[in-house]
Amino acid sequence: MVVADLGCSSGPNTFLVLTQVMKIIAKQCRLLELQPPEMQFFLNDLPGNDFNNIFQSLDYFEESVKTEKGAICVPHFVAGLPGSFYKRLFPSQSVHFFHSSYSLMWISQVPEGLESNGEHVSPNKGNIYIGKASPPLVVKLYQAQFNRDFSLFLKLRFNELVPGGQMVLAFLGRKKKNIYNGELSSLWGLVSESLHSMVLEGIVEEKKLDSFNLPFYAPSMEEAKEVINAQGLFDIIHMQMFESNWDPYDDSDDDFVIDHVQSGANFAMCIRSVLEPIIGSHFGSSIVDELFSRFAMNVAKHLIKEKTKLPVLTLCLKKKE
Numbered sequence: 001m002v003v004a005d006l007g008c009s010s011g012p013n014t015f016l017v018l019t020q021v022m023k024i025i026a027k028q029c030r031l032l033e034l035q036p037p038e039m040q041f042f043l044n045d046l047p048g049n050d051f052n053n054i055f056q057s058l059d060y061f062e063e064s065v066k067t068e069k070g071a072i073c074v075p076h077f078v079a080g081l082p083g084s085f086y087k088r089l090f091p092s093q094s095v096h097f098f099h100s101s102y103s104l105m106w107i108s109q110v111p112e113g114l115e116s117n118g119e120h121v122s123p124n125k126g127n128i129y130i131g132k133a134s135p136p137l138v139v140k141l142y143q144a145q146f147n148r149d150f151s152l153f154l155k156l157r158f159n160e161l162v163p164g165g166q167m168v169l170a171f172l173g174r175k176k177k178n179i180y181n182g183e184l185s186s187l188w189g190l191v192s193e194s195l196h197s198m199v200l201e202g203i204v205e206e207k208k209l210d211s212f213n214l215p216f217y218a219p220s221m222e223e224a225k226e227v228i229n230a231q232g233l234f235d236i237i238h239m240q241m242f243e244s245n246w247d248p249y250d251d252s253d254d255d256f257v258i259d260h261v262q263s264g265a266n267f268a269m270c271i272r273s274v275l276e277p278i279i280g281s282h283f284g285s286s287i288v289d290e291l292f293s294r295f296a297m298n299v300a301k302h303l304i305k306e307k308t309k310l311p312v313l314t315l316c317l318k319k320k321e
């Protein structure tokens with residue numbers, strides 16, 4: 001049985017999927033009184049991902065499997081697979097199950113038409129994503145890029161899945177109806193504000209900020225569903241939106257933040273781990289410490305006004321026969 005995790009990153013979460021899948025397979029095999037199949041896991045991410053770290057953690061992972069009662073009996077093999085999931089990764093009809101979490105909101109590129117060069121100023125000047133002041137053209141360009149990328153992703157995976165193969169996809173999305181005011185617009189707006197304050201103090205060049213846009217799109221559930229239905233390649237078995245707090249240490253369901261400053265710092269650390277490479281390569285690594293300390297303060301101030309949450313879209317799709 002071939003299973004692939006797309007956008008696996010390199011950290012403790014990377015191996016979580018493998019353990020979960022093995023536990024489920026072991027349980028089903030026990031129920032059906034079958035021998036568990038041999039499993040081939042592929043861990044995929046962009047070539048710049050720290051695959052060496054994954055490979056060096058494999059022994060540790062194997063040790064941990066021995067203590068995971070449910071998973072222990074499943075024979076398995078693990079391989080790294082560098083490459084973009086917006087390209088073909090596998091031979092036709094060779095994969096049984098795809099998993100991808102917190103990755104598909106990264107689109108393949110910044111939409112064409114947003115760049116600024118020379119005399120030409122970006123239509124999204126001052127924003128790094130869709131913001132309250134973005135003109136409708138910016139929204140259109142982002143939506144079109146997401147539609148193209150997500151359609152391509154579905155087509156590629158359709159070809160690679162065996163008949164009846166399935167995918168579980170979880171990615172950041174939008175709950176609010178107003179696209180200019182989505183939850184992720186609030187978040188990236190706070191990064192824009194932090195960068196803007198550094199422009200005012202001459203730490204960051206204004207034209208550097210104006211030419212920076214994120215290759216990111218947070219769709220609503222309706223938008224994601226529309227693309228899936230327009231393609232007609234997958235049945236939607238299950239779909240659900242859940243929300244997670246910005247502060248990863250805050251597991252509460254309420255709308256109350258106990259310590260704004262601490263939550264701001266915790267969330268800034270998370271966002272730094274995601275944005276640091278992209279910020280460093282555009283603005284230079286010298287601004288990173290200062291940027292994320294300003295961002296932490298901006299998050300703290302925002303959390304006093306509103307406990308915004310991250311909407312996560314979860315979809316289980318089955319390849320149509």
Ligand SMILES: C[S@@+](CC[C@H](N)C(=O)[O-])C[C@H]1O[C@@H](n2cnc3c(N)ncnc32)[C@H](O)[C@@H]1O
Pocket residue numbers: 006007008009010013014044045046049083084085086100101102103106108274
């Ligand atoms: C936030 S991490 C998610 C890590 C892990 N799946 C988790 O849930 O904790 C997003 C990952 O997606 C990867 N990614 C983004 N675009 C990708 C693409 N086109 N192809 C493959 N991986 C991609 C990034 O490199 C990053 O490691």
